[in-house]
Amino acid sequence: MARLAVNVDHVATVRQARGIDEPDPVLAAGLAELAGAEGIICHLREDRRHINDRDLRLLRETIKTRLNMEMAAVDEVVDIALTVRPDLVTLVPEKREELTTEGGLDVKANPDHYEKAVKRLKDKGIQVSFFIDPDPDQVKTSAQCGADIIEIHTGHYAESRSDSEAASRFGRIATAVEAAEDLHLKISAGHGLNYINVKRFRALPQIEEYSIGHSIVARAVLVGFERAVREMIELVKDF
Ligand code: PXP
Numbered sequence: 001m002a003r004l005a006v007n008v009d010h011v012a013t014v015r016q017a018r019g020i021d022e023p024d025p026v027l028a029a030g031l032a033e034l035a036g037a038e039g040i041i042c043h044l045r046e047d048r049r050h051i052n053d054r055d056l057r058l059l060r061e062t063i064k065t066r067l068n069m070e071m072a073a074v075d076e077v078v079d080i081a082l083t084v085r086p087d088l089v090t091l092v093p094e095k096r097e098e099l100t101t102e103g104g105l106d107v108k109a110n111p112d113h114y115e116k117a118v119k120r121l122k123d124k125g126i127q128v129s130f131f132i133d134p135d136p137d138q139v140k141t142s143a144q145c146g147a148d149i150i151e152i153h154t155g156h157y158a159e160s161r162s163d164s165e166a167a168s169r170f171g172r173i174a175t176a177v178e179a180a181e182d183l184h185l186k187i188s189a190g191h192g193l194n195y196i197n198v199k200r201f202r203a204l205p206q207i208e209e210y211s212i213g214h215s216i217v218a219r220a221v222l223v224g225f226e227r228a229v230r231e232m233i234e235l236v237k238d239f
Contacts, residue, residue, distance in 0.1 A: 001238065001239070002201075002205075002207055002209060002236045002237065002239040003038040003039065003208060003209045003210070004036075004039075004209075004210055004212065004229070004232055004233050004237075005038060005039030005040065005066070005188075005209055005210065005212075006029070006037040006040060006041065006212065006213065006229055007041040007042065007043070007070075007190075007211055007216075008025040008029050008032070008042055008059075008213070008217075009025070009041075009042055009043050009050045009213055010050065010213055010214055010217040011023050011024070011025040011028040011217055012042075012050035012051050012052070013050045014217075015050075025050075025059070026055060026058045026059055028217075029062070029063050030062060030063070031225040031226050031229070032216075032225065032226075033063060033064055033065055034226060035226040035227075035229035035230045035233070036229065036230060036233045037229050037233070038209075039065050039066040039067070039209065040063045040066070040067055040068070041067075041068040041069075041070060041090070042055060042056060042059060042067075042068075042069060042070065043070035043071065043092070044056055044069060044070070044071055044077060044080065046072060046074070046077065053080070056069065056084055060084050066087040066088060067086040067087050067088070068086060068088040068090055068211070069081055069086035069089050069090070070089075070090045070092050070131070071090070071091065071092065071094075072091070072093070072094035073091045073105075073114055073117040078121065081121060081126065082120065082121070082124050082126075085124065085126065086126060087126070087127065088126065088127045088128070088129060088149070089121050089126050089128050089129070090128075090129040090130075090131055090211075091105055091114065091117060091128065091129070091130050100191075100214075102155075104130075104131055104132035104133035104135075104153040105130050105131055105132050105138070106138075107130060107132060107138050107141040107142050107145060108137055108138060108141045111141055111144065111145050114145045115144075115146060118145055118147060119146065122148075127148045127149065128146070128147055128148055128149070129147060129149035129150065129151050129188060130142040130145070130147040130149075130150050130151070131150075131153060131190075132150055132151070132152065133152075133153050133156075133176075134152050134153065134169075134172040134173040134175065134176035134177075135172075135176060136175060136176055138176075139180050139185070140179065142185070143180075143183040148185070148186060149187070149188055150176075150185050150186075150187060150188070151188040151189060151190055151211060152173055152176055152177065152180075152187065152190075152207075153190075153191050154189050154190060154193055155191035155192040156169050157170055157173060157192070157197070158191065158192025158193060158197050159192060166197070166200070173189070173204070174203070174204060177207065180206075186208055187207050187208060188207065188208060188209040188210070188211055189201065189207050189209075189210055189211070190211030191211075192214075193212050193215065194212075194215035195215060195219070195231065195232065195235065198210065198235055199235065201239055202238070202239050205239055207239065210232075210236050215232075216228045216232055219231070
């Protein structure tokens with residue numbers, strides 16, 4: 001049975017579009033929990049384009065499940081994580097000009113850097129996840145750097161333009177899942193997943209948690225936040 005963790009960044013995106021104080025991602029996180037989400041995720045970007053320091057602090061104070069803070073592995077943000085103490089940090093690559101996280105971490109290119117960040121966070125009791133492309137070498141290096149969890153980037157799969165392309169990209173995800181299982185890593189997945197393309201993941205029961213944001217917020221605008229979360233839980237809970 002897989003868990004759903006809900007990313008509330010895009011509730012904050014709507015708020016920032018008006019530059020006022022609603023809708024509040026903290027309120028959305030509470031509703032997601034009431035609907036059965038088992039974790040809340042937010043990405044504190046260096047440019048604070050959606051989630052800000054106040055949101056992170058209040059989420060830490062109010063959520064009852066697990067707070068997963070997505071962030072770049074840069075000292076200034078690691079310092080914030082060490083103060084706020086989320087349950088889990090997911091290290092992601094971050095480029096200012098991107099609309100959303102575009103690729104996985106290139107752990108192989110700079111293992112020492114990531115190992116150092118992992119050590120600082122784990123010394124304070126914070127679990128660490130690496131957001132990586134479905135590449136067995138990245139999986140292996142993530143384990144060597146001390147990651148507890150890998151989150152497999154499903155964005156390329158989600159962008160497939162045909163069923164055969166989706167099947168082939170899903171095959172790569174399955175291979176990475178096997179590599180992670182061999183190394184006894186915990187496995188999550190996310191990015192670009194929606195109410196339709198998530199169904200294929202029924203074939204991968206090794207994935208323990210799904211990290212989903214945009215499609216839930218998009219549906220919530222039309223049907224309400226709790227219903228949107230519940231409908232996604234209905235899909236992933238039997239995986
Ligand atoms: N996982 C990571 C590491 C992400 O950066 C994002 C996007 O913020 C997600 C999952 C969720 O992606 P989406 O909003 O497309 O569901």
